Amino acid sequence: xxxxxxxxxxxxxxxxxxxxxxxxxxxxxxxxxxxxxxxxxxxxxxxxxxxxxxxxxxxxxxxxxxxxxxxxxxxxxxxxxxxxxxxxxxxxxxxxxxxxxxxxxxxxxxxxxxxxxxxxxxxxxxxxxxxxxxxxxxxxxxxxxxxxxxxxxxxxxxxxxxxxxxxxxxxxxxxxxxxxxxxxxxxxxxxxxxxxxxxxxxxxxxxxxxxxxxxxxxxxxxxxxxxxxxxxxxxxxxxxxxxxxxxxxxxxxxxxxxxxxxxxxxxxxxxxxxxxxxxxxxxxxxxxxxxxxxxxxxxxxxxxxxxxxxxxxxxxxx
Numbered sequence: 001x002x003x004x005x006x007x008x009x010x011x012x013x014x015x016x017x018x019x020x021x022x023x024x025x026x027x028x029x030x031x032x033x034x035x036x037x038x039x040x041x042x043x044x045x046x047x048x049x050x051x052x053x054x055x056x057x058x059x060x061x062x063x064x065x066x067x068x069x070x071x072x073x074x075x076x077x078x079x080x081x082x083x084x085x086x087x088x089x090x091x092x093x094x095x096x097x098x099x100x101x102x103x104x105x106x107x108x109x110x111x112x113x114x115x116x117x118x119x120x121x122x123x124x125x126x127x128x129x130x131x132x133x134x135x136x137x138x139x140x141x142x143x144x145x146x147x148x149x150x151x152x153x154x155x156x157x158x159x160x161x162x163x164x165x166x167x168x169x170x171x172x173x174x175x176x177x178x179x180x181x182x183x184x185x186x187x188x189x190x191x192x193x194x195x196x197x198x199x200x201x202x203x204x205x206x207x208x209x210x211x212x213x214x215x216x217x218x219x220x221x222x223x224x225x226x227x228x229x230x231x232x233x234x235x236x237x238x239x240x241x242x243x244x245x246x247x248x249x250x251x252x253x254x255x256x257x258x259x260x261x262x263x264x265x266x267x268x269x270x271x272x273x274x275x276x277x278x279x280x281x282x283x284x285x286x287x288x289x290x291x292x293x294x295x296x297x298x299x300x301x302x303x304x305x306x307x308x309x310x311x312x313x314x315x316x317x318x
Contacts, residue, residue: 003027003034003107004086008076009094013046016094020054020062023100030104037063037080038094042070074176081166087111089166093157097199106160109192116165116188119151119180120158122198145225146181151193154180158196162188174220185228238296246289252282 005023009016020036027034038051051064065079077091088110092098102120109118135155142154155177169182180191226237256279263270273279 001035001086002032002088003103004084004089005034005036005100005103006039006077006080006084006089006091007036007094008039008041008073008080008091009043009047010041010070011043011045011047012094013043013050015096016047016050017054019094019096019100023103024061026100026103032103032107035061035063035084035086037065037083039076039080040064040066041072041076042067072174074171074174077176077179078171081169081171084163084166087163089161089163091157091159091161098158099197099199102158102194102196103160106158106194109194110160110162113192114190115160115192116162116190117180117183118160118192118194119153120156120196121151121153121193122156123152123195124198142178142181142221145221146178146184148180148184148191151180151191153193154178156196164188175224178221178224181224181228185224234299235296238292238299242289242292242294242296244289245285245292249282249285249287249289252278253286256282 007019016038023034023036038047038054040048040051048064048066051062051066054062055064063083065076065083067076080091081089088107090103090106092100098120106118106120109115135153139152139154143149143151146154148154159179161183165183165186165188168186168188169179171179171182175182183191256273256276260270260273262268
């Protein structure tokens, strides 16, 4: 099979028939063998009934996954990736803002130019300024932390993947924003970008508005950075910070004690050590240093007992 199209959706019953007809037309024009996998993320409208109707007409092409409740985009993509059988996997949103006309070129970039992942870049957007400005700041931060300098839009729903990519990454929580980063961490380094057309929303309203998504996005990015950098070696960061803080606190405590002894030896009037704020600062740093060291130690113990401690990406075995 040439292409699997994975479409997560939530309350998009008005756009599903038009989107599928558009995809079908593009696929037939290019003689692609394909499947379309709709993941109904707990919709409360007629979305699932429409998917069932499409499946009855073309059971070999239209497939559906129905969640009992709304889990989010990442779980929907994870389940869609598990079921995908195409050599190239295309993801897009169901709101008609992603154009299926981009599919042939995305497929060509994967198959002929050898990209592992191609991410869409909506250079001209039809979103309100309250969404576009935070998105630019978010993408700039993501480029800096991930090291993927050539991507302008990490969170674009329209992406193409080599099949091996979706079978070797785990999209969970709200990590759909960072799939290129997940792919890079799994060893898929040829990541490209294509300028794609952004359509104005035709039906309904966006399901992803609100400032909390940007706050969560930054927290997820920090989590992913830490896991990719220190996930299998937590002692390296916590142990280092703990040792450094304990050493500084210990040196400060020794200096305070030595200064007190010197003053006593020379008959100089000196206040009690416990009256000095530096004594408590030094003590606090030693305690925090010990706690950080123990955190790293416990993290290493957990990592060593984890079932995924030896989960390495092996591309080929002969």
